[in-house]
Amino acid sequence: MATKAHPKRITIADVAKAANVSAMTVSRVVNRDPKVKDQTRRLVEEVIKQLNYTPNVVARNLATGVAPRIAILRGNPSHAYVSELLFGALEEASRLGVQLIVEQADADLKPETLAARFGNEWDAVIVPPPMSDIPGIRKIIREHWFPSVFIGSAKPSDDTQEIRIDDRQAAYELTQYLISKGHQRIGFIKGNPNQSVSAQRYAGYCQAIEQQGISLDPELTQPGLFTYKSGAEASDGLLRLKAPPTAIFASNDDMAAGALATAAAHGLSVPEQLSVVGFDDSPIASLVWPALTTVRQPVSAMGSMAINTAFQDLTMTAGERAWKIEVARHELIERSSAGARP
């Protein structure tokens, strides 16, 4: 779509002629120049819609001499999340004619480094988890009003762009699912306490349990760090209980995979003797055996939303910027790691 060989593409001149204004005026409307009369603007917008005109980003970039550069922060080791994000971001980026930059950024990224990149190398930045929850990073970006989009942060500020799913609700639904299979004692492995989604997922679990009238046994909640190892250890603790759970809800798939290994070490077969569910639908979820029942985030779609939002943020003047939280819809993926209560 960006630059097709398509012979007769609608140009700004076509719109200008149809609306009986100059090309310049059309350009102004497209770029939200405030000094266009409201009446004219509406007319032009109408014609644009009718002709289905989209600006040629290549020509624009040539004329302005710059292509907007949007960076995506990428942790080390790179979370699978980011790759998935990239798929969606890529498409939107080429549609909008922006240059995508993937920036290697450790979790202990210095705020000064970040600040130095701005204006010089980036025009906007997309911050995926876990960086989106790091106070230092959030702080510097907000203070400087850098165009930016935070993804998957669970304590959104009211002066930033945020994209996320409803973690609490998703965890609630997944727990309900387990309950509907007959499980009453459901172990929960928490995520890294530094990432705010952890608390949200836990809240969803608690809500479902309590709503069901099952008492919340503190023994059944174990700390975790979102890593395979922590998942394996936490579930070991769970399975050694006098009254072990019949199902384990791990706050992400990596930990669920660890739980699977621990179950094997305990001689328990999944899902016959123990049910395990994860969260995220990361690649490992369909890789392990049995494949994990989990909650899927539409990560790729969130990637394109992020580029889009960043681009808009970028083209707006300070006064116009409108903060918003976009909530993407999650989905329960039923695979084979969870079954009925033994």
Next chain:
Amino acid sequence: MATKAHPKRITIADVAKAANVSAMTVSRVVNRDPKVKDQTRRLVEEVIKQLNYTPNVVARNLATGVAPRIAILRGNPSHAYVSELLFGALEEASRLGVQLIVEQADADLKPETLAARFGNEWDAVIVPPPMSDIPGIRKIIREHWFPSVFIGSAKPSDDTQEIRIDDRQAAYELTQYLISKGHQRIGFIKGNPNQSVSAQRYAGYCQAIEQQGISLDPELTQPGLFTYKSGAEASDGLLRLKAPPTAIFASNDDMAAGALATAAAHGLSVPEQLSVVGFDDSPIASLVWPALTTVRQPVSAMGSMAINTAFQDLTMTAGERAWKIEVARHELIERSSAGARP
């Protein structure tokens, strides 16, 4: 680099003036138009190098009305490989001003479908494993002389572009590493027989074993499919042997992760009682615990090589196309899943 705000960029006009020719002639040299006199060509090339001129891809795309579109085939489920490839590809793509398209393509992709995309939607295609080993896909691409780059295929044709690592050599080195730790009975889990790297890796293993004067015990070789599950099953077979191996070499990391789970089920601790190594350094390798010792492919670098090669292939006329095999350098990554013989 693509389109910086950088104020004084060298343009084609600068080169033309310096070489005392017209801009058109410079353009011809850059685009390898054969009807430029050799003498002129050399002069212009000299000036280009001296001025460090690089064409502005945005302007070119605007003038020609098209941006080259290079597709990357992406299997389902997406191999982590492809995401990694994408990181490198992305950078190179924006440098060259090509549009990157990620195309969802099942392994049973119809050749007709592929053919239909060409010219219409793609100008070149990059084929990562496992598609790069599918005869039908290779056939249709070669027959039509589509600009293309195959990655990680181990039986390269002599009329295609290929990028790969030396799988045999890498497997040889990894086996040597195990031997240097004192292991004599080393189990091997083969990869999917449909992918030619499987045979190459096996060959490397055999070579190291035989060179060491250790006899090649057929019991120690188990079939596998590159999946977690097949790795778990194969190592179960290995560990039930009367004389079980002290080390297991799985042909990829997913299977090695499966082996880890099986070892846990057998009550064996890794690496104290059993060593396990994988191959690829995929994300799961550093995710599981203990983290896997493995061989790393410079996948991201291969991604940028691929775009580069595809772009060159694209801009050459049939007569000029030069087939080449680029071999990227692998690297042994020592983590904690392999130790000395117990």
Next chain:
DNA sequence: AGGCGCTGTGTTACCGCTACCATTTTTACA
């Protein structure tokens, strides 16, 4: 010698958009 077809190079006119400045219209106020 004139006409023909080559090869190699230059000229011109865009590609679609925006920066910059000129011009027209509207508004505000004396």
Next chain:
DNA sequence: TGTAAAAATGGTAGCGGTAACACAGCGCCT
């Protein structure tokens, strides 16, 4: 009601390339 200032709009000239054609110089043939 006239006029200056402000608001809205238009004209022009590129951004950095390339397509298409024009043209110069040369060897070859009749």
